[in-house]
Structures are given as structure tokens and as C-alpha cells.
Amino acid sequence: MEFNDDADLDTSQVDDRRGSGGGGGGGGGGLGGIPIPIGGGKSGLIITIAILAIVICGGGGLFGSGMLGGDEQGDNTNISKSCDKSNPDRFKNADCRNVLYINSVQAYWQQMLPQSFGTTYRPAKTVFFSNAVNTGCGQADSGVGPFYCPADGQVYIDLTFYNELSSRFGASGEFAAPYVIAHEYGHHIQNLLGTNAKAQQGDQQGANSASVRLELQADCYAGTWANHATETKDPQGDALFKSITEADVGEAVEAAEAIGDDTIQKRSGSRVNPDAFTHGTSAQRKKWFLQGFNTGDPRRCDTFSTSSL
Numbered sequence: 001m002e003f004n005d006d007a008d009l010d011t012s013q014v015d016d017r018r019g020s021g022g023g024g025g026g027g028g029g030g031l032g033g034i035p036i037p038i039g040g041g042k043s044g045l046i047i048t049i050a051i052l053a054i055v056i057c058g059g060g061g062l063f064g065s066g067m068l069g070g071d072e073q074g075d076n077t078n079i080s081k082s083c084d085k086s087n088p089d090r091f092k093n094a095d096c097r098n099v100l101y102i103n104s105v106q107a108y109w110q111q112m113l114p115q116s117f118g119t120t121y122r123p124a125k126t127v128f129f130s131n132a133v134n135t136g137c138g139q140a141d142s143g144v145g146p147f148y149c150p151a152d153g154q155v156y157i158d159l160t161f162y163n164e165l166s167s168r169f170g171a172s173g174e175f176a177a178p179y180v181i182a183h184e185y186g187h188h189i190q191n192l193l194g195t196n197a198k199a200q201q202g203d204q205q206g207a208n209s210a211s212v213r214l215e216l217q218a219d220c221y222a223g224t225w226a227n228h229a230t231e232t233k234d235p236q237g238d239a240l241f242k243s244i245t246e247a248d249v250g251e252a253v254e255a256a257e258a259i260g261d262d263t264i265q266k267r268s269g270s271r272v273n274p275d276a277f278t279h280g281t282s283a284q285r286k287k288w289f290l291q292g293f294n295t296g297d298p299r300r301c302d303t304f305s306t307s308s309l
Helices: 077-082 094-117 161-167 176-192 196-197 211-229 248-259 261-267 282-295
Strands: 014-016 045-048 127-129 132-135 138-140 147-149 154-157 242-243
Touching: 014 077, 014 094, 014 154, 045 077, 045 248, 077 094, 094 127, 094 176, 127 161, 132 154, 147 176, 154 176, 161 176, 176 211, 176 248, 196 211, 211 242, 211 248
Parallel strands: 014 127, 127 154
Antiparallel strands: 045 147, 132 138, 147 154
16 A cells, blocks of 8 residues: 655644644553444434444434534644655654545445436535544443544544554554445445435344444445555645555455454354344455455445345
């Protein structure tokens, strides 16, 4: 993967709520175990990438009922400065790499959503946070991993999650990061298309559940972005990526496989229980990411109509 050093990064697509800001997304710590979120707040789904459950937000649970989503604003001053192209070392900073990924994914959907589904794309900010954050779906902490909140239409991530993805789940490649971002924006696309709302009416657990189908579709959408990533451009028309290699795609596949339900259950010392699946098996997550990547067509990501997940 090679970035275009001349690309202009749009840091307004990020809301940095980490306090100090622009810290590079590194640092130690971990999630302290495989998190299992419980519903909180009044609406929407907490949709995460490295969890065992996806649930409709209701009362109680790990999340509070605060509804601050969208009202709380961060300070992008430091991140805007460090990610300006006048800084020759900006892509050594994880913040700037993630801004580029976010810019690329949104540039892709800005073109592809109207083209494929006849729907206008509505941009979504990504909130960088540390430890805990208030959202339209209630309060969440870093333990839930990255997630999308339909109630406020924003993606949330504590960038130290990538350390956990590498150390605990064995997905150490850099391209795991844009896969995570693209997956969460896949949920944003589902929200814009009404797929999230329909999925809430189905089963939330089980090998063929609406939850599994929702997650596998987000994986497929991430794959379609990866197929077109080198075509995405900044507002001035300059490419964001110079190249993406087969090895990069392999790192995304490795990340997808690492967080399959069966693999996570085995790693936690449990037996494989398909009745508890919420995200799909490792093989399924690989299959649907590659379905998106190989076709490059989000219309080929209909996990809800197929009998063969």
C-alpha cells in the first residue's frame, strides 16, 4: 500500500474527542478481554466489529442512556496540523493514515451509492475517542471495539483497538485498519438504505440470523471499496492511494478471518455454538469480503436473499 504524498486530507470528516488530539493512535493498553456489549440508549444498533453480540439498543446493560450523540464536539486543531501535506512525515502518524482511509471510503460511496442504488450519499463523521464516549446510542467505552451508531449516523473508534486486533486476534497488517473503517462505513450504507431497520425485525443470533447477514454484507461492502480504493481522489482530484497490493488485500482477509464467531469462540475456550453467532464464521467473513473485492459491485453483496452464506 502506497499513499499519495501530494493528497490533501480532509480532517473535517473526523471529530477528535481524545482530549489532547492528534496523538497518533498508538499507545499500550487493551480491551481487557473480548467485549460483549449490552443494549443501551433508546434507538439504533450498536454495531461493532470485534464483538460477540449485536443487539437492539434498549434499557440497561453496559451502556448508559445518555443521548449526547452529535452535541459533543472535539478539537481537530492538532490533527489538522499534523496531517497537513506540508508535514513530510504525516503518514507515519496513525491519525493521518486513518483520515486518509476515511476520506477514501467516503469518496468511494459518494460516487458508488447513487450509481448502484440510486440513493444520495450522506457523509458520516468518524469520532476518534479514548476510554469512553457519548453517542446517540448511549455511552460506550473502548471495550466495544469500533462501532457505528445509526441514531447519530457516526462511526466511533478508539485507535488503540488496532493494537488489540494485532496482539489478541493476530491481525497485524496495516491494511487491517482500512478494512475496519470500510466495514463500519458499510453499516452506514445499510443505514442509508434502510437495511439496518429491516434487520432489527429479524433474529439477532444464529448462523442464519439477520445480524450475521448484516455483518457479512458490511464485509462485502468493505471489499468493494478495496477494489476501487486506488480510484478514490481528494477534493482537488488527486489520488489518495498510489497502489494497493495483493499482500494488502491478504491482510484485510486475515483480519476478517481473525474475528469470525467460530474463531473467537474457540479462542475464548468455548465450544463452537452456531446458535450464538452474530457476525458469521471466519470462512464466511473471508468469503464475503472477497465477494466484494473480486466483483467490485455492491449490488453483489445481497446477503439477505441468499440461502448460502
